[in-house]
Amino acid sequence: DVKPLFVGFNPETLVDYIATKTPDLATRLGGKPTDWKVREVGDGNLNLVFIVEGPQWTCVLKQSLPYVRCVGESWPLTVDRSWFEALALKEEGRLVPQHVPEVYHVDRSRALFVMRYLEPPHIILRKGLIAGHVYPLLADHVSTFLARTLFSTSLLALDTAQHKAAVAKFVVNVELCRLTEQVIFTEPYAQAANNHWTSPQLDAEAAALRSDVPLKVAITALKKKFTEQAEALVHGDLHTGSIMVTDTSTQMIDPEFAFYGPMGFDIGAFLANLILAYYSQDGHATSPGARNDCKYWIAKTIIETWALFAEKFVDLWSKFVSLESPGDLTPTLLFGTGDRTLAEYQKAFLGDLFQDSLGFAGAKIVRRIVGIAHVEDLESIADPDVRASCEKKALAFGKVLLKERSQFESIQQVVKALEPKG
């Protein structure tokens, strides 16, 4: 059990720490410690994020606080989450270095790590989407991240001894999982003090969630997967606020919720946040139809993300089975070359994963409308009636994904259903 000797930094103590404890980083920053500029930029629900700028170099130091930052000390939360975030960033960085900030230094006892500064014009994807920007490479980049991290940490690539050792390493990140269980899989469907929504516009919808038996059964089935299924190392919080982008770069940050869980949880998180962005566009349009191109692009990106993910995932898998020693789920003895089994099993596997992803996407949408943490895409729509109208559509779609996901046979059908006829 790690009980960090916790010291929350301010800019001054932080400079002192870097100067005395991390001489290599001090050298890279250049100049003297008094030359370094420190800014805290955590917009941040949970943690402190400091940008440290030296004459020659800039880096980011992220430190956990022993509580949920946006709530305060009344909601304690293990600072050890920063250790798991750094662990996950390093593992993801090994697999997709082009899409994850490099980690330079980790200090578990001080609940901090130092990583690459994602320099301007990198911005948080969510902000870009709210502003109506489009990112033509987004689906390609995110699908690469998902395919590589999920495939490579699963039993399609690992043997069960490696996999169980990795599961054991992350199973300790239990408090963060419990936070997810509470705010995503429980509270939105119950009377809970943390819940809030645009009221009175959505009062009836919120009440309906609390008496919808099939919906509660559906969310519980997904919670069961989330709490029991160690399928792959998942990021655990892959919304559009955990992605920084430029026109050519896509970087996944903030995997403090990482653990071995169901693959669909990450895929669903990203798809859900695209869907929320989609439904919020009408609320940001300054004239009717002004955001239609953006909506079209988001819809296209939803389709491409899944399609490219599936293609890359199967591609990695097929290469792995024939070139290297495969993971224990698909041993050469059963999935040797020239056997139709691989193609058939891949079809079944991807079909199940598609269903999981839609279900988790539904869960992520619902919680952003009525749960504790909303999304700026919708919150920034000033007119409550306009906002409520966007939120109602999103919520209805989230419920469809939760309860009727088995009816969707393709991602195209999902996108078609974004705008119900009539």
Add this chain to the structure above:
Amino acid sequence: DVKPLFVGFNPETLVDYIATKTPDLATRLGGKPTDWKVREVGDGNLNLVFIVEGPQWTCVLKQSLPYVRCVGESWPLTVDRSWFEALALKEEGRLVPQHVPEVYHVDRSRALFVMRYLEPPHIILRKGLIAGHVYPLLADHVSTFLARTLFSTSLLALDTAQHKAAVAKFVVNVELCRLTEQVIFTEPYAQAANNHWTSPQLDAEAAALRSDVPLKVAITALKKKFTEQAEALVHGDLHTGSIMVTDTSTQMIDPEFAFYGPMGFDIGAFLANLILAYYSQDGHATSPGARNDCKYWIAKTIIETWALFAEKFVDLWSKFVSLESPGDLTPTLLFGTGDRTLAEYQKAFLGDLFQDSLGFAGAKIVRRIVGIAHVEDLESIADPDVRASCEKKALAFGKVLLKERSQFESIQQVVKALEPKG
């Protein structure tokens, strides 16, 4: 990592160990160490089992060898399995003391533990079934064991912090899981040196397994559950050779394969071995129909085991939700009293568990006909043609369970299908 200082006992060193290292047990045995009688009785695929008889008391000492006993030193296997066996026996003993031998002493470094001697007339259930005995309380007792151990170690009873801590404790028992993965979920469907079957009678059937694509997909889906899903603490080897019985007592022994896995694996193991016993009866009948009563009783026991399990499991669950704080999968917030959600979710849960159990039962049957380890029920049928005829029926039924399990809506339908019409 525990690297036991391994010393395999013989009767002499064993007596010395008990006399010097476990004074309490020495006192209970009574007399002097020279009065104690030691017999090694492991019929045993894997381990040494010593019965230690003193003037006043008798106990059993079980010790692991650093290899698979029935194969020899060429197949090394961690002796640490005895630690997990003792851990599981203690956990099960806490939950169902009436159905598990008490553990008196554990010594991890010597890979041994001491437990209650299951005195005569306790015999191994498999031997009783082969002899044509019936055990009217069997379904009641085994269903109690299954319901209590599986429910109480699942997220229906535990919170996720408790559950993950327990998962972490058993996730280390990886070598034993790997053995199961190899001999149950891989080899029977492939060309593997360990495989054997009644030849030439079953040559065509064995070959068919190796080219049956839907069957390979089905067995891989079950392997996925086995390797990923930490649903509850499972015994891991619950065949009729791991159960000792009298007319009034039923004791589950030998949980060295215990880990957090899918509940259906234990239920399926027991049902599979009843089904194998059922199909072997015709091979033991000394005159046509001589074993019909026994077959009828086995069929009835299959039905009762599932029915009583489901009843007891749901009963525990409903009591738990209303009386105590429920597990994290069914929090009071969502499953509070007077809510139809509980009944609906229980129906869905039990339906899925039924399907899992049938699938794992199928896997267990197939491997006993063509894999490395067969069952005495069938092996003891001397005439190879008679044996092969029983084996063909069992194998065919195992394949039905693997590939068509979703068509069974009740355990009665399953039992009806044991004797296909025509």
